[in-house]
Amino acid sequence: MTPRTAIGALVGGFGVVVGLVGSAAVAAAVLVALGLPADIRAEDPPPAPVVQPRPSVLVVALSLGDPVLQAGVVRDGEVILARGLEVDIARNLARRLGIPHVRFVYVRPASRLLAARAHPWHIVISSIRPTRTASSLADLSEPYLLTDQAVVLRRGLPRLTTLGDLQSKITCALRGSDGARAIAASVVPVVRPILAPSIDRLLQLVQTGVCDAAVVDADGVGRLVAGRAGVLGQITARVEFGGGYVVAVTRGGPVAVAEVERALQRMRADGTMHRLAGAWLGIDPARLRPLR
Amino acid sequence: MRVSIRVGDVRSQANPIAMKCRLFLAFAASALALPGTAGAGVSVWFVADGKPVPIVRSGTTIERAVEQLLAGPTPAEHSRGIRSAVPRFTPLLSVTVSRRIVTVDLGARFAAGRDESALHGRVGQLVRTVRSIPGVLAVRLLVEGGVPVGLFPGYDLRSPVTAAVDRVPHQPVTIDFQRQLVDLGFMAPSGLTGTVDAQTSTAVLGFQKWSGLERDGTLGVATIVALQRAARPEPARRAPGRRIEIQLRRQLALLIDANRVVRAVHISSGAGGKTPTGSFRIYRKERYSWSVPFKVWLPWASYFTGGVALHEFGSVPTYAASHGCVRVNHYDAQMLFGFAETGTPVDVFDEAAV
Numbered sequence: 001m002t003p004r005t006a007i008g009a010l011v012g013g014f015g016v017v018v019g020l021v022g023s024a025a026v027a028a029a030v031l032v033a034l035g036l037p038a039d040i041r042a043e044d045p046p047p048a049p050v051v052q053p054r055p056s057v058l059v060v061a062l063s064l065g066d067p068v069l070q071a072g073v074v075r076d077g078e079v080i081l082a083r084g085l086e087v088d089i090a091r092n093l094a095r096r097l098g099i100p101h102v103r104f105v106y107v108r109p110a111s112r113l114l115a116a117r118a119h120p121w122h123i124v125i126s127s128i129r130p131t132r133t134a135s136s137l138a139d140l141s142e143p144y145l146l147t148d149q150a151v152v153l154r155r156g157l158p159r160l161t162t163l164g165d166l167q168s169k170i171t172c173a174l175r176g177s178d179g180a181r182a183i184a185a186s187v188v189p190v191v192r193p194i195l196a197p198s199i200d201r202l203l204q205l206v207q208t209g210v211c212d213a214a215v216v217d218a219d220g221v222g223r224l225v226a227g228r229a230g231v232l233g234q235i236t237a238r239v240e241f242g243g244g245y246v247v248a249v250t251r252g253g254p255v256a257v258a259e260v261e262r263a264l265q266r267m268r269a270d271g272t273m274h275r276l277a278g279a280w281l282g283i284d285p286a287r288l289r290p291l292r
Numbered sequence: 293m294r295v296s297i298r299v300g301d302v303r304s305q306a307n308p309i310a311m312k313c314r315l316f317l318a319f320a321a322s323a324l325a326l327p328g329t330a331g332a333g334v335s336v337w338f339v340a341d342g343k344p345v346p347i348v349r350s351g352t353t354i355e356r357a358v359e360q361l362l363a364g365p366t367p368a369e370h371s372r373g374i375r376s377a378v379p380r381f382t383p384l385l386s387v388t389v390s391r392r393i394v395t396v397d398l399g400a401r402f403a404a405g406r407d408e409s410a411l412h413g414r415v416g417q418l419v420r421t422v423r424s425i426p427g428v429l430a431v432r433l434l435v436e437g438g439v440p441v442g443l444f445p446g447y448d449l450r451s452p453v454t455a456a457v458d459r460v461p462h463q464p465v466t467i468d469f470q471r472q473l474v475d476l477g478f479m480a481p482s483g484l485t486g487t488v489d490a491q492t493s494t495a496v497l498g499f500q501k502w503s504g505l506e507r508d509g510t511l512g513v514a515t516i517v518a519l520q521r522a523a524r525p526e527p528a529r530r531a532p533g534r535r536i537e538i539q540l541r542r543q544l545a546l547l548i549d550a551n552r553v554v555r556a557v558h559i560s561s562g563a564g565g566k567t568p569t570g571s572f573r574i575y576r577k578e579r580y581s582w583s584v585p586f587k588v589w590l591p592w593a594s595y596f597t598g599g600v601a602l603h604e605f606g607s608v609p610t611y612a613a614s615h616g617c618v619r620v621n622h623y624d625a626q627m628l629f630g631f632a633e634t635g636t637p638v639d640v641f642d643e644a645a646v
Contacts, residue, residue: 064441067408073400075438081400084442106441155523200462208475209524231521 055254057101058094061121062087063110068223068280069127072104079104085280086125086245089144092272093123093247096263097255114138114248122255124248134248139257143244144264144273146285149182150221152214153233154206160213160236163187163291170194172211174202179215182241187215199224207231215239222282238288336360337420338374339413344420344456345374354394354425355387361421362398377413379404385437393452394422397434403443409459412446416456423455430454466492469511472519473499477556480627491623497610498558501542507610525553528643535637536602536628538618540567541644543611545602545618547631554631557624560608562600562616567640572596574636577629586615592629596638602628 062070062079072082082104094102105121107113113124114137129147130140151166153159160166166187172194173179183193194211196202203224205211216224218238225232247264249257267273268286277284334357335346347369349360362382365374383399396418405411415433422431430452433440440449446457462468467486473479479495493509500507502525503518527537527548537546538561545557561567574594581593581603593603602618604625613619620628632638 067411067442067445071440071442073403073435073438073440073443075436080436080438081403081443156526204472204475207521207523208472209477210475 053254054097055099055122057103058090058097058099058123058255059103059105059121060090060094061107061113061119061124061126062104063107063113063126066127070125072106074106077106079106085145085276086127088276088280089267089273090123090125092267092276093125093260093263096266097259119250119253122250122253123260124250127245128248130243130246134246138248139251141247141249141257141260141264143246144267145277146218146238146244147178147242148218148238148244148285148288148290149179149215149241150218150238150283150285150288151236151291152206152216152221152225153236154209154212155231155233157212157233159234160291163239166213166239166291169212170210171213171215172196172202172205173215174199178217178242182239183215186239186241203228203232206233218285218288219281221285226282235283235288237291238285240290240292334360335421335424337417337424338365338369338376339417340372340374344416346420346424347374354389354422354428355384357421357425358384358387358396358418361417376417377410378402378417379414385434392427392429393432394428394430395432395434396422397437400436403435403440408445411444412457412459415444415447415449415453416458419453419456464516466511469516469519470495472522476519476522476524477553478502480555480623483623494558494608494621494623498544498556501544501558501610502556509610525556527551527553528641529639531637533637534631534633535639536632538567538638538640539643540565540569540612540640541642545620545628547628555624555627557628558608558610558621559602560605560610560614560619561612561640562614562618563612565612566614566616567600567612567618568597568616569640569642570597572638572640574632574634574638576601577632577634579629590617592620592625594629594632602632602638 062072062082064070064072064074064079066084068084070082070084070086072079072087087104090104091102107116110126113126113128114134124138128134128140130143134140151160163186167189169189170191171183171187171189173183173196175195175197180193180195183189194205196205202214202216206214221235225235247260249255249260274284274287277286333348334351336349336357337344337346339345347365349357351357351360361376361378362384364376364378364380379401382401385397385399388395402414403411418433419431422428432452433449435443446459447453466488467484470479470484470486470492473492473495474481474484476499478498479491483491483495485492488511496511496515497507497509499519499522500509500515503522505514505518525546527546528539529537530551532550534549537548538559539546540561543559543561545559546553547555547557574596576595578593579591581590581601583590590601590603590605593601595601600616600618602620604622605614605619606622607613608619608621
């Protein structure tokens with residue numbers, strides 16, 4: 001390249017740069033003239049969230065009916081004498097959220113808990129599973145109670161450590177239950193599982209050794225084996241299946257789902273959840289080791 | 293007719309309004325005696341030996357009957373074993389009758405406690421007591437003026453209750469015991485007949501031998517109690533594959549596959565220790581085997597050492613009685629013959645020595 005052509009190229013390149021800068025400036029001016037919305041201008045602060053005042057009463061919706069999870073007396077749509085694991089969790093949550101009082105309201109059927117147009121309650125705690133529909137209707141917390149499947153062994157069998165240990169055993173479950181589905185989907189045993197028509201029959205199969213391990217709901221296993229000490233083996237572990245129950249938080253309400261999750265985490269960390277689960281369910285499903 | 297009585301409204305006799313209230317109360321109480329109420333007294337239901345029992349008490353009204361129920365058994369009744377699941381001093385808030393449906397409103401104490409059977413039982417007592425008054429069709433239970441939901445297991449109290457729900461534990465019958473024997477490996481599923489027959493007795497004998505019970509072959513109390521808690525027999529030794537353990541002290545043959553007892557069989561071995569102990573293998577099998585020394589046919593014979601075989605025999609007593617062979621009962625002989633293929637290990641031992 002000669003010096004002349006080099007200078008020419010340099011001048012030409014400068015002209016292109018000037019042209020690009022000029023085009024950008026013109027485009028910016030046009031955009032400003034068109035009235036660009038303020039919220040996408042980089043230098044503007046983000047909008048402040050609407051902070052609702054903290055209520056003095058946490059309104060909790062229940063559907064009742066389970067003597068262990070939630071039961072009570074309904075008077076004029078309010079639940080008095082409420083009790084159960086979920087009721088205690090709700091009371092604990094309120095305390096940790098700094099809300100001094102809890103009011104329980106009764107919603108029947110349970111399908112209305114989330115689907116109702118107006119939500120005159122702050123949270124719903126009623127054995128809600130984190131389905132796609134539920135998450136489209138409310139903000140959902142992490143599970144407060146696992147709905148995995150627990151493994152109850154027959155007497156004399158050693159503790160299981162892996163899913164492979166369970167695969168080689170004769171498994172059994174209640175016909176049509178989540179336990180039966182968990183065996184088919186997660187355990188995949190070598191020997192065809194035995195499906196019992198009733199809980200009594202299921203426990204008898206484990207007691208007599210026809211079956212090595214029963215796979216049953218982890219949140220009900222404590223009550224199931226209560227009073228059968230010495231006849232059944234240990235509740236050894238759980239098969240991860242089905243997730244858990246979550247708290248549904250009403251959108252736009254005074255309680256944020258992040259706060260609820262933090263409170264649940266603290267309840268878990270300081271042993272409150274373990275104590276409550278032990279008191280109402282007999283065991284804490286979260287303390288069972290998952291088989292993988 | 294719709295009458296309501298709120299107990300505790302009347303507090304002072306000096307107060308003329310209170311006097312009027314008392315008169316109203318008396319009127320209402322008499323009005324609550326439905327047509328057909330017997331004058332002799334009311335039946336108040338308590339519990340004795342886990343079963344509901346009626347106790348006749350004075351009074352003719354529903355309210356009186358409920359009050360007597362809430363008061364509980366007298367000391368004399370208590371000493372006779374009569375109990376109540378209703379918490380003492382439960383307040384009666386009101387009794388209302390409408391279209392022969394009685395609504396009883398009780399204090400929160402009625403729902404106290406977590407014992408499911410007690411919670412269930414107290415509703416049963418209330419329903420029985422109120423329903424035993426002639427003319428009453430159903431009972432509606434309220435607690436503190438509200439409808440209990442899920443508090444009392446076994447009852448849906450959102451609508452009136454017409455009858456008490458009994459929670460009688462399942463009383464096992466013969467078929468249940470037979471199923472237990474099958475589950476435990478002492479009987480073939482073909483033995484599920486529902487009647488105590490020879491096959492059941494044979495299986496019971498096997499179970500009694502394993503459990504160290506008296507060997508009488510009957511489903512007596514001790515056997516039934518043991519059956520409720522029994523587990524499947526475990527082999528004395530661990531070894532892979534199919535094998536047979538002959539336990540001389542128990543007089544049982546355990547058919548084992550992969551260290552799992554497939555069947556426990558009632559047998560009778562050689563009297564006076566004539567069956568040799570040790571580890572052998574099935575080496576000859578005959579559907580019918582002729583015993584030369586004893587001149588008798590031995591069906592389903594599986595020889596494991598010399599002239600000693602496992603075979604069917606008509607008489608299989610609870611003790612060692614043969615000339616050296618292992619007698620097998622009629623119900624298990626064919627199955628054992630099929631299980632004991634040629635080459636199957638047979639361990640004969642006194643289990644006390646293992």
